[in-house]
Amino acid sequence: MTSARTINFTLNGQPVTAAIEPHRNLIELLQRFDLFGARESCGQGLCGCCTVLVDDKAVSGCLYFAVWADGKTIATVEHLDADGALSNVQQAFIAAGAFQCGFCTPGFVLMAHQLLKEHPNPSDEDIRHHFSGNLCRCAAYPEIIDAVKRAAKAT
Amino acid sequence: MNQIARDIPRLEARSKVSGRADYTHNLRLPGMLYGKLFRATVPHGRILSIDTQAARAHPGVYRVITGEDIKQLIPEPYYGPAFHDQPILALDKVRYVGEPVAAVLASDPHVAEQAAQMISAEYEELPAVYDEVEAMAPKTLVHDVLRPAGTFADLKHLQGRKGTNIALDYHLRRGDAEKAFAGAARVIAHTFKTQQCLHLPFEPHVAIAEPGDGRLTIHTSNQTPSFVRIEIARLFGWPENRVRVKVPYLGGGYGAKVYVKLEALVAALAILVRRPVKVALTMEEQFYMITKHATTFRIKSGVDTDGRIVARACEVFWNGGAYADIGPRVTQKSGFTAAGPYDIDNVSIDSYALYTNRTPAGALRGFGVPQLVWAYESHTDLIARELGIDPVEFRRKNLLRDGRPQASGTVMQDAAIGEVLDALVARVGWSKPFDRGTGTLRRGRGIAIGFKASISPTTSVAIVNVSADGSVYLYKSTVDMGQGSDTAFAQIVGEVLDVKAEDVRVVAPDTDVTPYDMGTLGSRSLFHMGNAVRLAAEDARAKLRALATEAGLPEGTNYPPAEIFKKRYGMQAGNVVGTASYVPSYKPPDAQTGMSDNVTPFWMVGGAAVEVEVDTETGHVRILRLINAADCGKPINPGVARTQLSGAAIMQLGFTLSEAMHLDGGQVTNASLADYKIPGIGDIPPMENELVAAEQHSGPFGAKGLGESGTFGVSPAIANAIHDAVGVRITELPITAEAVLRALRVKAGHPLEDE
Numbered sequence: 001m002t003s004a005r006t007i008n009f010t011l012n013g014q015p016v017t018a019a020i021e022p023h024r025n026l027i028e029l030l031q032r033f034d035l036f037g038a039r040e041s042c043g044q045g046l047c048g049c050c051t052v053l054v055d056d057k058a059v060s061g062c063l064y065f066a067v068w069a070d071g072k073t074i075a076t077v078e079h080l081d082a083d084g085a086l087s088n089v090q091q092a093f094i095a096a097g098a099f100q101c102g103f104c105t106p107g108f109v110l111m112a113h114q115l116l117k118e119h120p121n122p123s124d125e126d127i128r129h130h131f132s133g134n135l136c137r138c139a140a141y142p143e144i145i146d147a148v149k150r151a152a153k154a155t
Numbered sequence: 156m157n158q159i160a161r162d163i164p165r166l167e168a169r170s171k172v173s174g175r176a177d178y179t180h181n182l183r184l185p186g187m188l189y190g191k192l193f194r195a196t197v198p199h200g201r202i203l204s205i206d207t208q209a210a211r212a213h214p215g216v217y218r219v220i221t222g223e224d225i226k227q228l229i230p231e232p233y234y235g236p237a238f239h240d241q242p243i244l245a246l247d248k249v250r251y252v253g254e255p256v257a258a259v260l261a262s263d264p265h266v267a268e269q270a271a272q273m274i275s276a277e278y279e280e281l282p283a284v285y286d287e288v289e290a291m292a293p294k295t296l297v298h299d300v301l302r303p304a305g306t307f308a309d310l311k312h313l314q315g316r317k318g319t320n321i322a323l324d325y326h327l328r329r330g331d332a333e334k335a336f337a338g339a340a341r342v343i344a345h346t347f348k349t350q351q352c353l354h355l356p357f358e359p360h361v362a363i364a365e366p367g368d369g370r371l372t373i374h375t376s377n378q379t380p381s382f383v384r385i386e387i388a389r390l391f392g393w394p395e396n397r398v399r400v401k402v403p404y405l406g407g408g409y410g411a412k413v414y415v416k417l418e419a420l421v422a423a424l425a426i427l428v429r430r431p432v433k434v435a436l437t438m439e440e441q442f443y444m445i446t447k448h449a450t451t452f453r454i455k456s457g458v459d460t461d462g463r464i465v466a467r468a469c470e471v472f473w474n475g476g477a478y479a480d481i482g483p484r485v486t487q488k489s490g491f492t493a494a495g496p497y498d499i500d501n502v503s504i505d506s507y508a509l510y511t512n513r514t515p516a517g518a519l520r521g522f523g524v525p526q527l528v529w530a531y532e533s534h535t536d537l538i539a540r541e542l543g544i545d546p547v548e549f550r551r552k553n554l555l556r557d558g559r560p561q562a563s564g565t566v567m568q569d570a571a572i573g574e575v576l577d578a579l580v581a582r583v584g585w586s587k588p589f590d591r592g593t594g595t596l597r598r599g600r601g602i603a604i605g606f607k608a609s610i611s612p613t614t615s616v617a618i619v620n621v622s623a624d625g626s627v628y629l630y631k632s633t634v635d636m637g638q639g640s641d642t643a644f645a646q647i648v649g650e651v652l653d654v655k656a657e658d659v660r661v662v663a664p665d666t667d668v669t670p671y672d673m674g675t676l677g678s679r680s681l682f683h684m685g686n687a688v689r690l691a692a693e694d695a696r697a698k699l700r701a702l703a704t705e706a707g708l709p710e711g712t713n714y715p716p717a718e719i720f721k722k723r724y725g726m727q728a729g730n731v732v733g734t735a736s737y738v739p740s741y742k743p744p745d746a747q748t749g750m751s752d753n754v755t756p757f758w759m760v761g762g763a764a765v766e767v768e769v770d771t772e773t774g775h776v777r778i779l780r781l782i783n784a785a786d787c788g789k790p791i792n793p794g795v796a797r798t799q800l801s802g803a804a805i806m807q808l809g810f811t812l813s814e815a816m817h818l819d820g821g822q823v824t825n826a827s828l829a830d831y832k833i834p835g836i837g838d839i840p841p842m843e844n845e846l847v848a849a850e851q852h853s854g855p856f857g858a859k860g861l862g863e864s865g866t867f868g869v870s871p872a873i874a875n876a877i878h879d880a881v882g883v884r885i886t887e888l889p890i891t892a893e894a895v896l897r898a899l900r901v902k903a904g905h906p907l908e909d910e
Contacts, residue, residue, distance in 0.1 A: 036175075037173070039406075041438060044438075049357055101408075101636055102406070132837055134836070135835055141834075143801075
């Protein structure tokens with residue numbers, strides 16, 4: 001295994017430094033900061049449980065090398081309620097009951113924020129297309145679509 | 156304060172949407188080692204040697220451990236709920252590709268993984284058996300001797316046998332089926348098959364064992380903490396109180412995480428190295444952990460000239476894979492209902508649990524019932540078509556009603572079978588005109604209903620603790636894996652003690668603290684634990700009243716608990732602990748006839764109606780409408796209940812249309828989410844979900860379990876609708892476009908060539 005490299009990046013609004021080996025992915029880096037909302041599940045970038053925003057773009061953290069975070073702005077689900085208040089999307093997910101086990105939920109929540117930024121009033125088709133890279137094994141999909149629409153109304 | 160039938164969000168909603176919910180996946184302990192597994196590459200073989208030298212020499216590796224090392228610690232290192240047949244790491248033989256053979260421990264999981272790939276093993280390969288019907292012949296034996304466990308009262312009759320792959324056979328004889336067939340106007344027979352598929356929770360199996368001071372703490376993503384404690388204690392020969400099992404929220408379970416999965420392995424590893432050990436499977440490795448039984452079901456019915464079913468014979472073969480897990484229970488329990496929700500006087504059922512050289516199979520959202528409903532509801536539809544009777548009318552004519560005995564002899568009670576059928580018929584508009592499509596796009600409709608006996612006899616214990624300020628704790632070992640059990644129990648406590656459900660503190664399973672529960676499985680929790688919780692809350696309420704009397708407060712007055720405590724103890728002090736256990740009665744089936752007049756404390760009922768559109772050029776099936784209905788008694792939380800119904804139906808949609816494990820020489824060839832297709836958001840058809848008006852009189856506030864009911868009807872309803880649309884019958888799951896196209900081409904007289 002190769003030796004650690006020092007990287008500097010912005011994490012949920014704070015400048016941070018980390019020493020990390022080049023073979024580790026972004027999820028392992030986030031765990032060092034006690035952030036567990038992004039989770040590696042399928043390990044292939046297919047399920048979306050590991051969704052993280054890098055320079056405001058959603059990436060699969062399990063396929064994103066940690067060292068690539070150098071100089072970037074990283075945001076995880078934990079930044080959404082950093083001020084103690086849940087975001088509109090998070091509130092809508094609760095109101096719609098848009099999760100069961102909750103393991104994939106942070107990925108859906110982050111993706112919903114992305115969608116509403118680009119399409120403040122998305123159609124069902126927009127929503128389905130946007131979430132084609134996020135899977136939910138409990139299959140809360142109908143409630144997720146409902147939650148996104150509620151959040152759109154509330155925004 | 157009315158807490159029942161309140162649509163409150165799940166108690167843990169905030170922690171789940173903010174990414175802060177606690178899962179075993181997140182947990183790391185000081186000094187912890189990661190274990191990675193070296194797995195068998197042959198489906199069946201004697202282990203000649205295991206070469207771990209390179210792995211041991213790899214920098215950063217702490218230890219490499221094989222089955223022989225574990226045997227030094229535990230002389231009989233075999234576990235399992237029905238049979239003690241599964242070695243913690245393979246001993247002498249391997250029985251499926253992917254079976255754990257050795258474990259590498261390192262502080263860095265990447266190091267452990269790399270080193271695991273440096274291990275090699277030599278095997279004397281043995282012939283393998285993969286098919287459940289072939290396994291009936293004792294040609295290739297997966298196990299030389301069967302090792303029954305007898306942990307559960309209802310599996311006591313399991314006896315170890317030699318020279319067979321049959322782990323359990325269940326036989327039911329009601330009336331005289333042979334005679335009735337001889338006298339029937341028509342006898343109609345079919346064979347149906349289902350595929351091996353799996354649960355795939357997104358938090359893959361993960362467990363951590365933490366040794367210390369002659370004790371062991373196991374943190375695990377598991378649905379049965381009490382069972383894990385007992386089984387680990389048994390393996391070490393310890394009293395139960397030296398093993399502590401802690402379970403936070405689960406990132407999905409669906410039956411994958413029942414009984415011992417990784418817990419015996421991490422426990423043995425941690426004791427051997429005297430450090431905490433974590434084993435976390437990858438998504439790929441879940442394909443080598445536990446699956447859903449593939450089945451072959453031969454079903455035959457005799458009908459009279461009035462369209463009444465007079466006899467039904469069922470032969471079910473369950474492909475249990477290399478280790479029995481809970482397969483024998485699946486075989487027996489589902490055997491009770493294999494003839495379907497129909498009133499039939501003459502029934503014979505033969506149900507066989509078989510060992511094969513595949514990944515073990517266990518319970519997946521329905522304990523075998525979805526496989527049965529697939530067969531009996533496809534079959535029932537075919538009979539109606541052959542007789543020229545409307546499939547709904549045919550079902551109504553034969554339906555099993557409350558007050559009538561079911562095949563096992565148990566009289567039906569609080570089973571809203573007719574109501575579920577009526578709801579589906581009404582919603583789909585069965586009697587209304589229907590656009591059947593034109594040209595290459597043809598439409599059809601189908602209906603299917605199923606039912607299930609609950610697991611019995613099983614025990615749940617609950618403790619309700621009222622603090623001196625009147626705030627309330629609930630201690631229970633039910634695992635909330637997304638089904639909303641914490642919330643439902645809080646509502647029950649709230650209803651009894653007149654507090655808001657949101658204010659009840661529900662303590663996560665921790666066997667040092669939370670009392671015994673048989674397990675979170677088989678939709679049993681809301682009924683069994685729900686009853687225990689209600690009784691415990693009532694016990695606390697009675698004790699509070701006694702405390703008030705003790706404190707000299709006048710009888711019949713309604714003082715708030717805080718005032719009672721203050722009056723009694725002179726300050727904010729003390730507490731009141733209510734407790735109760737709940738175990739419904741049960742009568743084991745007669746050894747000769749397989750009959751019992753009390754096989755279950757309650758019945759689950761579910762069904763589906765679908766409209767499909769079939770593209771006759773491609774075989775592609777589009778679901779236009781999926782209607783689900785179920786009897787959950789009186790729901791405690793209707794909103795959460797509906798999402799259980801919907802989620803179960805969508806999961807079954809995957810098992811119906813796309814999900815299948817592909818095997819080549821015993822090797823799973825599609826062990827990833829890239830090649831094993833589960834439903835995504837684009838696959839969800841327009842859906843309606845209805846909880847029919849019903850009441851389970853023996854349930855807590857009229858409620859009963861629902862987690863599995865949504866799976867029952869989906870598969871056969873779709874096959875029935877395809878038949879309705881294009882006149883072909885699919886008899887094997889999954890129903891792929893290729894399967895439909897092949898059937899269409901056979902019907903047209905131009906069969907497609909084989910691959």
